[in-house]
Amino acid sequence: xxxxxxxxxxxxxxxxxxxxxxxxxxxxxxxxxxxxxxxxxxxxxxxxxxxxxxxxxxxxxxx
Amino acid sequence: xxxxxxxxxxxxxxxxxxxxxxxxxxxxxxxxxxxxxxxxxxxxxxxxxxxxxxxxxxxxxxxxxxxxxxxxxxxxxxxxxxxxxxxxxxxxxxxxxxxxxxxxxxxxxxxxxxxxxxxxxxxxxxxxxxxxxxxxxxxxxxxxxxxxxxxxxxxxxxxxxxxxxxxxxxxxxxxxxxxxxxxxxxxxxxxxxxxxxxxxxxxxxxxxxxxxxxxxxxxxxxxxxxxxxxxxxxxxxxxxxxxxxxxxxxxxxxxxxxxxxxxxxxxxxxxxxxxxxxxxxxxxxxxxxxxxxxxxxxxxxxxxxxxxxxxxxxxxxxxxxxxxxxxxxxxxxxxxxxxxxxxxxxxxxxxxxxxxxxxxxxxxxxxxxxxxxxxxxxxxxxxxxxxxxxxxxxxxxxxxxxxxxxxxxxxxxxxxxxxxxxxxxxxxxxxxxxxxxxxxxxxxxxxxxxxxxxxxxxxxxxxxxxx
Numbered sequence: 382x383x384x385x386x387x388x389x390x391x392x393x394x395x396x397x398x399x400x401x402x403x404x405x406x407x408x409x410x411x412x413x414x415x416x417x418x419x420x421x422x423x424x425x426x427x428x429x430x431x432x433x434x435x436x437x438x439x440x441x442x443x444x
Numbered sequence: 445x446x447x448x449x450x451x452x453x454x455x456x457x458x459x460x461x462x463x464x465x466x467x468x469x470x471x472x473x474x475x476x477x478x479x480x481x482x483x484x485x486x487x488x489x490x491x492x493x494x495x496x497x498x499x500x501x502x503x504x505x506x507x508x509x510x511x512x513x514x515x516x517x518x519x520x521x522x523x524x525x526x527x528x529x530x531x532x533x534x535x536x537x538x539x540x541x542x543x544x545x546x547x548x549x550x551x552x553x554x555x556x557x558x559x560x561x562x563x564x565x566x567x568x569x570x571x572x573x574x575x576x577x578x579x580x581x582x583x584x585x586x587x588x589x590x591x592x593x594x595x596x597x598x599x600x601x602x603x604x605x606x607x608x609x610x611x612x613x614x615x616x617x618x619x620x621x622x623x624x625x626x627x628x629x630x631x632x633x634x635x636x637x638x639x640x641x642x643x644x645x646x647x648x649x650x651x652x653x654x655x656x657x658x659x660x661x662x663x664x665x666x667x668x669x670x671x672x673x674x675x676x677x678x679x680x681x682x683x684x685x686x687x688x689x690x691x692x693x694x695x696x697x698x699x700x701x702x703x704x705x706x707x708x709x710x711x712x713x714x715x716x717x718x719x720x721x722x723x724x725x726x727x728x729x730x731x732x733x734x735x736x737x738x739x740x741x742x743x744x745x746x747x748x749x750x751x752x753x754x755x756x757x758x759x760x761x762x763x764x765x766x767x768x769x770x771x772x773x774x775x776x777x778x779x780x781x782x783x784x785x786x787x788x789x790x791x792x793x794x795x796x797x798x799x800x801x802x803x804x805x806x807x808x809x810x811x812x813x814x815x816x817x818x819x820x821x822x823x824x825x826x827x828x829x830x831x832x833x834x835x836x837x838x839x840x841x842x843x844x845x846x847x848x849x850x851x852x853x854x855x856x857x858x859x860x861x862x863x864x865x866x867x868x869x870x871x872x873x874x875x876x877x878x879x880x881x882x883x884x885x886x887x888x889x890x891x892x893x894x895x896x897x898x899x900x901x902x903x904x905x906x907x908x909x910x911x
């Protein structure tokens with residue numbers, strides 16, 4: 382579970398952090414787009430295994 | 445399996461429907477923070493941020509208006525909704541039934557369902573703008589109200605039907621999927637905006653404000669749009685969820701809170717979704733306008749794709765789906781509560797077909813700001829009625845929960861407060877030019893006053909008899 386969580390957060394980091402490198406002129410926007418898609422795949426491939434197990438149902442389902 | 449999921453979900457919604465939430469089922473801060481963050485970072489954010497730009501908001505007006513409006517929204521949740529929610533721990537519908545009677549609840553449910561359909565329809569249109577990218581679909585423009593091309597209609601129908609079938613059979617899965625998508629979605633908003641800032645001319649943090657004023661929120665009005673000031677932004681940010689806070693719909697959620705001050709958890713939704721996400725989507729639209737030489741075409745999918753590539757387009761589809769799907773499902777439930785014998789899946793199918801038809805009209809997406817304001821305004825008077833019934837009616841020595849106490853299925857004072865308020869608001873709009881974004885404030889006082897006067901009159905004969 383811990384490994385999956387680490388991979389999930391790595392996915393989120395890959396989704397958002399490279400854009401700051403684009404802002405700083407370190408990488409191009411195209412590289413950022415590629416890193417974002419890798420981050421997205423990583424997040425959606427790993428987070429379903431733990432995220433809903435930690436959510437409490439009542440509040441959301443009664444929304 | 446999917447059907448079982450829906451039945452389970454329906455069962456969970458029925459939980460404590462007609463009784464206060466028991467102590468053991470109360471939730472902590474974490475549940476509300478997650479719920480509000482997810483709920484208010486949605487497909488609508490991809491439309492609202494750009495529409496502020498199209499309405500010619502200046503940078504100063506936008507930041508100040510968003511800060512004040514979102515703050516007022518949080519205070520409304522915390523000081524109006526949450527104290528009543530945690531005191532009675534009942535759903536809005538049950539509170540309303542006790543006060544206004546079952547007939548008013550039926551009308552409320554019908555209006556609510558209709559609004560849900562239009563909101564879901566707008567989100568289906570948003571998703572369609574991303575789905576259409578690989579097919580080079582011609583997108584509707586800002587001033588389009590009617591379906592533009594056959595390709596647009598076909599795309600919307602495909603997206604709409606897919607959303608309807610998911611709402612019929614897989615609601616539970618989408619609700620879980622929405623939990624997964626929420627944190628990722630807000631990061632995509634942020635990353636997309638940060639990534640394109642250099643192309644707009646922002647080379648350092650210091651240069652942001654200058655570019656914001658000269659290139660992003662320039663005050664330049666797009667043709668056919670009305671001019672927005674700080675007041676428009678502030679009132680829109682405050683009242684876009686008016687049905688939820690001042691209108692008391694979130695009694696159903698906050699009744700699970702341990703303490704009233706958990707209403708402040710709405711700040712996460714407001715300042716992430718309605719502050720950061722609106723600013724981010726505005727930045728993306730500004731880049732699109734600059735590059736397209738102020739094209740009137742308006743397609744959130746394309747705008748996100750330009751900034752964040754495939755991730756951006758996926759984000760628009762997911763944001764649209766995770767917003768339209770539960771909205772469609774709730775519309776079905778609202779209709780079903782009027783006719784409980786109708787099967788849930790059949791109601792959802794009919795509601796989905798109607799929604800899909802509505803989504804073919806780009807007006808729903810292009811006029812989202814007006815629609816959201818009208819949505820809040822339409823349901824707000826019932827919130828004023830509940831507020832007055834809890835705090836003012838007892839002080840006037842009148843009976844609370846009229847319908848329940850006098851065993852009536854219709855409280856005329858509540859129904860008249862609703863109808864007359866909306867009638868006066870319409871007149872204020874038509875003859876005095878008061879825009880829809882501002883009508884909620886006078887409307888609340890009008891509804892409160894009419895309800896108090898109506899209650900005095902309707903309870904007079906009973907009180908004289910010494911009931």
